[in-house]
Amino acid sequence: MSGSQGHPPGIPPSMSPAGGLHRRLLDRLRARAGAQVRGLTRSNSGLSLDYDNPPGDPGLFGPDAVCWRVHADFPAMLAGGVSALLMQTMHPLALAGVWDHSTFRTDMQGRLGRTAQFIAGTTYGSRADALALIDRVRRIHAAVKGTAPDGRPYAADDPALLTWVHVAEVSSFLTAYLRYVGPLSLAEQDRYYEEEARIAELLGATEVPRSTAAIATYLERMRPELVVSERSREVVRLVMAMPVASPLLVPAVRIMADAGIALLPHWAQRELGLHGATAIRRPVSLAGMRVLAPTLRWALGSGLAARARRRAAKPAPAALAQSS
Template identity: 65%
Template sequence: MSDQARRPDSSGSPSIAQLLTGRLRSKLAAGVTHLTSGSGPMLDYSSPPGDPGLFGPDSVCWKVHADFTSMMTGGISALLLQALHPLALAGVWDHSTFRVDILGRLRRTATFIAGTTYGNRHDALALIERVKRIHLGVTGTAPDGRPYRASDPALLTWVHVAEVSSFMTAHLRYVNPFLPVAAQDQYFAETARIAEMLGASDIPRSRAAIEAYLLAMRAQLVASERTREVVKVLMNAPAPSVAMRPAGMLMLNAGVDLLPDWAQAMLGFERHAVIRRALTRPGVRLVAPVVRWALVNGVSKRARRRVASGCDVDPK
């Protein structure tokens, strides 16, 4: 393409190439964000000026949660891991529409993570209170006869650890494999604050504590018929469009690949693990830069501008 095609014309209007590039970026951004938006409350990440939310831009969670691709694969991995806990699964089975709206569940989780990480303080606290109210109605009896309630502190800890451990694994694999252990520890300590506000107890707050917790929990995990049904529904989740189907399949398989080996074996994914690893890891590394380019106005960027704009506000 010539320099003339790249430059604005003499009137200052964008060139054809710039218009096409902008249109492509907008289309990609719309397709990507459709996977994780449109469910739950609408949040304003751009105001009020100067509001750092619950963590602020210097926190590790602002860095870890900023990459859409790693968070998407981590979220899928977390759902699969959570499904191995009989009581966590019972709540989803009895009180969720996952069979007909698995993308809705992903969107709701994404909204909560994004809102509590990057939202202003008022919105973040409102999201937490909203989820706590929902949890109060999620009660019942599991197939093994044990009662369950989503507000159970130990169960909340399991759900939290499955999420944050999966997000960190995805970040280390696809964003920054050299993140220092001290920064990882800080991430787990920061995000434990949200779990605590939801009512969790005995929350592991370091990488070593997370690993010890997962090891201790393995005896309680079961791959039941219900678990396999959830896996089937998730792995056959419809793409928002035909064009997004290849990327969707890549994300789903990358989520499986993030699981610990023992979890993959429990869920029946170990048979093709080597092939999956060989295809998904290079695939995600090719797709991720394109997604980052498309999300020029992503949530984390809007939040950073919100905090920075506070410096320009007249204190009077």
């Protein structure tokens, strides 16, 4: 995650506080703000990942991967996560699995944190940690089975359902990056989808779209299968009223939630009943993110991507180098 290392956004270096006391106060402010922001996506899975070891381990992708860039920006990823969640709830079987087997209605932050840990771990974690996360999710999915309100059976490890959840996530994350961070060439966008398809397939997904064009075709093909129910509307309500531990973060979370809604395709906004403010939501969310995102980046510092990059750049132990 990028961000200024020395002073908050909006304060030029020439005007930044001078002296040791001011520096300590600024560092303390930054640490406190960063801790509160990280709390939004703190995982309660009980797992602890080591992003600094082992030396020389590039993980599943390595520092040159496009997903390392896309997943490094916390504000865009949080907005993309909101968009992905709302998209996923439009599939009745995907929603049934989450509704029946998850605590998201009473612990949305916990679910957000576990999802964030999985994405960060499979992107920036060591190869062993990334594969362990994938194996853990596969074991959880194997136990998630039931019957949807329409009478159809569902299973979280259904390859087609896994593909839907995957596409809703990666298309939302990439759209968020392009809108709130910066441009990527079409070739880079295709590389991103190609990279992330590997994670989906390791989870058990099949026929995973691997390019921008294939993603667009897939989403259009899936539209007849999507349904907005009372459960879907309840998820929308929960997202819009997402509880936040720190009152200071409430405005930031509201901005990012609205920024996530603005990422949805127009047809999805319409189906979910969120189209009433479409004309103003995009410019307002853009303006809000321009103000909010630099401050969040400053508070969070260099983040996991920098730690993983340092790990990958370290010389690998001789034994590891010989075995690879």
